[in-house]
């Protein structure tokens with residue numbers, strides 16, 4: 001940094017010896033900036049501050065860097081009072097996430113518990129993303145729209161015409177080089193390697209709510225590899241602790257890691273049934289005689305195993321393909337990577353790349369000890385292991401982000417083969433429950449960051465709001481620039497076809513003149529503008545695994561409301577009334593008297 005500075009200011013400070021010091025008066029600057037002062041020293045002359053300015057800080061390299069940044073920004077509270085990981089930490093964190101103070105705003109501070117009952121010496125980090133301010137600090141921006149703008153800048157790239165445009169693209173290409181993950185020989189996650197004599201119970205894993213089935217790891221980065229493409233996925237799926245070496249793996253059906261699991265199942269089924277054929281079997285069906293080949297075709301065996309296992313979520317009767325898949329879990333990573341694990345990215349985009357993009361610095365990866373996967377080199381804790389293809393176990397219930405317990409169900413089982421960790425690892429976790437909570441702020445960041453990507457498929461989209469109480473998948477309010485009849489319904493169908501947005505139980509479509517973030521305005525306009533029977537549309541399809549009201553788990557109905565102004569070409573032939581607005585002349589007249597009038601009326 002000093003060298004860069006010297007280079008930049010060489011002309012004016014040639015004789016000065018210039019040092020750069022971090023200032024303590026950083027409070028008045030945005031949290032994503034360090035505040036630096038440059039001090040000029042010339043031999044024999046008292047040193048003087050030549051100038052101060054805020055400068056974007058460097059990427060948070062790992063969890064400890066991030067904790068230090070939270071602390072510098074006044075966003076961390078270290079708690080020395082003893083707290084129990086069974087229920088008590090949840091109750092404290094819940095109160096903090098719902099708190100509101102003039103000093104810290106909504107969502108309180110990040111909490112580092114340093115006196116955890118039953119785990120002497122352990123530390124638990126919670127609520128690290130639990131406010132708009134901390135979410136911005138995590139992604140090192142002053143506004144989440146900055147991230148959206150960077151994405152838009154990359155999407156706007158057109159093929160360069162001529163030499164000058166090619167040269168202009170160079171900085172962007174250089175920046176792209178920072179996105180790709182980098183393999184390193186070792187990292188601090190290998191400070192302690194335990195191939196045996198390890199226990200998950202050594203970590204201060206929380207039981208969050210009274211009716212939870214046990215302790216759950218709630219903020220894990222679960223790493224799997226796509227058996228077809230070799231690409232890696234990082235996803236966040238809760239993990240119920242069964243015993244010292246076994247956990248649940250809550251792969252909801254439509255999640256990417258669940259698809260990796262199914263691809264392993266498909267491959268195993270094909271191997272099982274593509275044994276050399278014995279004599280063809282003949283079956284009599286009524287008068288017809290069917291000759292069935294002994295071996296299924298590859299495609300037919302894939303169809304068969306999915307149908308017999310319901311997509312890998314029940315154990316098949318009869319032939320059950322065996323085998324296992326490698327899984328690694330990182331707990332306590334830098335905030336960009338932790339956040340990337342919850343981002344609803346397209347399945348073929350590696351989250352390591354997304355994290356590199358967000359933090360503008362490559363994620364460093366090291367090889368696992370016992371499985372064929374790579375993990376973040378400086379993570380606090382790494383769990384290595386496997387999931388059997390022919391094993392499911394009851395998982396849950398678990399107090400979920402819907403505000404209800406999600407019911408128990410069967411899920412794959414994770415067997416731990418090795419644990420590596422830093423010395424004195426910090427256990428990072430979160431809790432979910434009735435909003436607002438930490439996950440709500442992560443969801444809001446996703447909403448802002450994904451708007452430009454949604455606009456790629458839905459160009460008429462103007463803005464989106466996922467209200468916290470809609471728990472992400474229950475309510476989406478979108479405004480559109482309407483250009484043709486029936487467009488609101490086209491937009492609903494487009495949303496129901498988008499990755500995790502497919503789960504959206506209710507979509508409200510309004511015209512572009514409605515501010516989707518103003519729920520009062522939305523309520524007024526939507527309910528005034530609709531003829532419910534005409535404007536509500538139902539559809540059937542996949543629903544969130546956490547939906548407890550649908551007719552069947554994972555399958556049910558969804559609703560769209562077209563609250564745009566109806567056109568004659570949509571069959572609406574009545575006149576449409578004007579909105580009430582005062583004329584400018586009268587407004588100006590009252591404006592001129594308002595100061596005195598307000599005083600008389602006792603209005604601020």
Ligand SMILES: [Mn+2]
Pocket residue numbers: 233234235256345346347348349350351
């Ligand atoms: Mn993914």
